[in-house]
Amino acid sequence: MREIKIALVGQPNVGKSHLINSISGATLHVGNFSGVTVEKKEVEFERGGFKLKLIDLPGTYSLHPYTPEEKVTKDFLINEEYDLILNVVDSNQLQKNLVFSWQVADLNKPMVIAFNMYDEYSRQGGEIGTNKFFKLTNIRAENVSAKENFGLEELFEKVIKTYEEKNTPRIYYSEIVEEEIENVKEKIKECRLDKRFISIRLLEDDEDIYKRIHEKPWYVELVSQLKSSKERIRIEYDEEDVKEIFFEERLALSKGIISQVAKKARRETLSEKIDKVLIHPILGLPIFLFVMWAIFQATFSLGAIPMDYISAAFSEFGNWVGGLLPNGVVRQAVVEGVIPAVGAVIMFLPNILILFLGINLLEQTGYMARAAYVMDGVLKRFGLQGRAFIPLVSGFGCSVPAYMAARTLKNPKDRLITMLVIGFMSCGARLPIYVLLVSAFFAPEIQGNVMFAIYIGGALTGLVVAKILRIVLFKGEPEPFVMELPKYRFPKLKALLFDLWVKTKMYIQKAGTFIALASLAVWFLSSFPRADIVKEYSVKIEQIKSSKFKVPSAEKKIAKLKEEMNRKILENSYIAHIGKLMEPITKPLDLGWREDVSLLAGLAAKETVVSTMAVLYGVGNSDETSKGLIKIIRKTMPFTAAVAMIIIVMFYSPCVAAMSTFYAEVPKWAWRIFYTIYPNVFAYFAAFITVSLIKLFS
Amino acid sequence: MRLNELNMGDSGIIKKIHAKEPLKSKLLSMGFARGEKVKVLKHTLAKNTFDIDINGVNVALRDEEAREIEVEKIEN
Numbered sequence: 001m002r003e004i005k006i007a008l009v010g011q012p013n014v015g016k017s018h019l020i021n022s023i024s025g026a027t028l029h030v031g032n033f034s035g036v037t038v039e040k041k042e043v044e045f046e047r048g049g050f051k052l053k054l055i056d057l058p059g060t061y062s063l064h065p066y067t068p069e070e071k072v073t074k075d076f077l078i079n080e081e082y083d084l085i086l087n088v089v090d091s092n093q094l095q096k097n098l099v100f101s102w103q104v105a106d107l108n109k110p111m112v113i114a115f116n117m118y119d120e121y122s123r124q125g126g127e128i129g130t131n132k133f134f135k136l137t138n139i140r141a142e143n144v145s146a147k148e149n150f151g152l153e154e155l156f157e158k159v160i161k162t163y164e165e166k167n168t169p170r171i172y173y174s175e176i177v178e179e180e181i182e183n184v185k186e187k188i189k190e191c192r193l194d195k196r197f198i199s200i201r202l203l204e205d206d207e208d209i210y211k212r213i214h215e216k217p218w219y220v221e222l223v224s225q226l227k228s229s230k231e232r233i234r235i236e237y238d239e240e241d242v243k244e245i246f247f248e249e250r251l252a253l254s255k256g257i258i259s260q261v262a263k264k265a266r267r268e269t270l271s272e273k274i275d276k277v278l279i280h281p282i283l284g285l286p287i288f289l290f291v292m293w294a295i296f297q298a299t300f301s302l303g304a305i306p307m308d309y310i311s312a313a314f315s316e317f318g319n320w321v322g323g324l325l326p327n328g329v330v331r332q333a334v335v336e337g338v339i340p341a342v343g344a345v346i347m348f349l350p351n352i353l354i355l356f357l358g359i360n361l362l363e364q365t366g367y368m369a370r371a372a373y374v375m376d377g378v379l380k381r382f383g384l385q386g387r388a389f390i391p392l393v394s395g396f397g398c399s400v401p402a403y404m405a406a407r408t409l410k411n412p413k414d415r416l417i418t419m420l421v422i423g424f425m426s427c428g429a430r431l432p433i434y435v436l437l438v439s440a441f442f443a444p445e446i447q448g449n450v451m452f453a454i455y456i457g458g459a460l461t462g463l464v465v466a467k468i469l470r471i472v473l474f475k476g477e478p479e480p481f482v483m484e485l486p487k488y489r490f491p492k493l494k495a496l497l498f499d500l501w502v503k504t505k506m507y508i509q510k511a512g513t514f515i516a517l518a519s520l521a522v523w524f525l526s527s528f529p530r531a532d533i534v535k536e537y538s539v540k541i542e543q544i545k546s547s548k549f550k551v552p553s554a555e556k557k558i559a560k561l562k563e564e565m566n567r568k569i570l571e572n573s574y575i576a577h578i579g580k581l582m583e584p585i586t587k588p589l590d591l592g593w594r595e596d597v598s599l600l601a602g603l604a605a606k607e608t609v610v611s612t613m614a615v616l617y618g619v620g621n622s623d624e625t626s627k628g629l630i631k632i633i634r635k636t637m638p639f640t641a642a643v644a645m646i647i648i649v650m651f652y653s654p655c656v657a658a659m660s661t662f663y664a665e666v667p668k669w670a671w672r673i674f675y676t677i678y679p680n681v682f683a684y685f686a687a688f689i690t691v692s693l694i695k696l697f698s
Numbered sequence: 699m700r701l702n703e704l705n706m707g708d709s710g711i712i713k714k715i716h717a718k719e720p721l722k723s724k725l726l727s728m729g730f731a732r733g734e735k736v737k738v739l740k741h742t743l744a745k746n747t748f749d750i751d752i753n754g755v756n757v758a759l760r761d762e763e764a765r766e767i768e769v770e771k772i773e774n
Contacts, residue, residue, distance in 0.1 A: 062723060064720070064723040064727070066720055066727075093753075093754060095729065099729075243723065243726075244731075244732075247726045248731055267754065275739070275740065279740055280740075281740065282743060284742070372758070376760065380746060380760070386747065480721045481760045482721070482724050482758075482759045483759070484758075485757065486756075
């Protein structure tokens with residue numbers, strides 16, 4: 001079967017991802033915020049005897065790239081092999097979108113346009129005549145709605161037809177410009193790219209194209225022609241910047257064609273009305289803070305409801321598995337090591353899902369961009385910009401996508417500063433640790449507020465650190481801030497649920513594999529060496545058992561001895577040695593070796609902090625898992641230690657996965673080393689100061 | 699007069715984009731071009747950030763960027 005390789009391009013927020021979902025039947029992540037399609041997605045399907053392969057390119061406003069993602073799209077369009085370009089356009093923003101379409105059309109590749117979101121447009125009274133459009137531009141087009149699933153099949157028919165006919169666009173600029181394009185074109189000899197495309201791009205100062213041809217033998221001759229051509233255009237248009245002239249040409253072209261093919265829609269005013277309230281000069285910020293507060297309240301209070309059931313289910317499961325396995329080390333490892341630890345982690349799944357649901361909702365509805373608008377004034381004061389808000393907020397979900405989201409910041413300094421403080425935004429995996437400590441040490445009425453304070457405190461500290469970094473390490477102008485505020489859209493339940501399902505699957509996979517293994521390792525390290533202790537105690541237990549006098553309290557005594565034995569084993573274990581080595585350092589923070597070891601384990605994955613504590617505090621023996629852990633730490637940990645631990649978790653290095661993402665995104669070793677060391681030093685001193693203050697005032 | 703001097707609800711016609719590259723291309727791609735009509739829908743309290751309507755597209759930009767756009771105010 002023949003394959004048609006299709007490059008899918010379009011400006012941000014035109015519903016490209018959603019269009020893909022509507023074809024394949026599988027729903028992927030659909031957001032409303034600029035630049036949600038960061039990774040390269042490919043979709044394959046069969047139509048009319050062809051295999052259609054769509055490559056989803058990052059949303060881009062122009063072929064003069066501004067962000068790294070836009071560069072990805074441009075590089076792909078220029079360098080890669082593909083058969084056809086499918087350009088998705090938002091029908092509601094024809095003028096702006098078509099300016100980009102003409103740039104793409106210059107590539108002189110077979111091209112099809114999808115006028116997406118046509119449902120909205122036609123409801124407002126708009127109409128687009130695609131036949132007329134084809135006659136004027138030689139680009140086949142179809143009115144589609146990815147949301148209401150119409151027009152897609154017709155679109156693919158046109159894709160196949162365009163492919164078979166090798167039908168390329170015919171877009172012409174005004175006479176003088178066309179003449180000069182021709183003059184430049186004559187000087188271009190052999191080249192893989194289309195000659196007309198090269199001459200247009202050279203006329204509008206495209207450096208990427210310059211770089212490609214400046215070593216060609218015909219370059220010198222070309223340059224002198226180019227100079228005189230540009231000069232003529234400049235004089236004719238009375239404008240210095242030829243790039244701007246081309247832009248205006250394309251804008252005029254859009255206007256002309258729109259007036260011929262489209263019936264204008266009534267102005268949509270809903271978004272404006274909503275914005276009157278949501279980004280009100282005075283109310284905007286409090287509303288935003290309230291929204292964030294509500295999300296955290298829901299995360300904590302609603303998420304607590306299923307906890308008891310999950311906890312009970314896991315202890316039942318542990319008992320059941322225990323019954324199946326023969327007595328011995330394996331049974332102990334599974335029942336006391338792995339199951340309670342994994343259970344302690346799974347218990348927090350509801351919290352994490354609610355938090356992610358909140359963040360997704362903000363993204364899908366289009367509020368996230370408004371939040372960036374509202375926050376820009378505040379963030380600017382800290383040397384950041386409104387756009388940095390997205391990676392920062394994503395950091396509350398997971399640092400890994402957050403580091404990648406920082407790519408939307410073009411200026412390397414802005415980007416690095418943002419990335420250096422993303423870790424201070426507490427990620428979802430840290431939530432269980434906070435929930436555990438806060439439930440154990442704070443009154444139920446104030447738990448929600450304490451959680452809110454932890455998140456806001458972390459974020460504010462991050463901002464202050466950003467400011468300090470800006471002043472001390474990075475001087476210079478911050479990046480410009482120009483951001484589209486997309487229309488408000490109703491969130492799509494299917495997309496929301498799919499995303500939650502992916503997160504759940506990932507979390508459970510992580511709990512089932514990585515965390516299970518880690519807790520097995522922790523269990524082993526904390527259960528051995530033990531031969532001598534076991535011997536000593538089994539003698540004692542045997543004595544009681546074989547004693548001729550039936551003491552009524554024998555059972556109790558044996559249980560007590562066993563507990564004592566377990567404690568002794570733990571205190572002599574390998575892990576205790578590691579923890580004790582660290583004890584002198586963390587002594588001023590009132591942290592014991594169990595906490596030290598748990599925090600160390602947290603460098604592998606934050607989820608393992610709670611599971612490690614569960615193993616080290618020996619809750620595997622108790623009836624319940626996390627509920628039991630809460631009871632035990634409430635008894636054994638001092639309040640100051642809990643606070644110190646919370647603060648360290650807020651600020652110290654994120655997990656290995658996040659750290660390796662940072663390394664991948666930041667090539668400079670100096671910054672990598674700085675990033676690896678400074679959060680830990682910062683965390684230590686922040687905890688130390690807080691603990692000292694608590695002691696001073698109590 | 700510059701775009702950042704307009705008040706909430708004011709409209710203007712763009713006369714010139716003074717910005718340097720790459721900001722200029724960015725502004726152009728958002729639709730800020732000579733002869734186009736802009737309207738200040740909203741700005742933050744301290745006039746740090748502006749919400750501008752340009753041909754039905756909502757664009758947020760800062761005082762610094764708005765200053766780069768020369769406009770002529772349309773009197774209502």
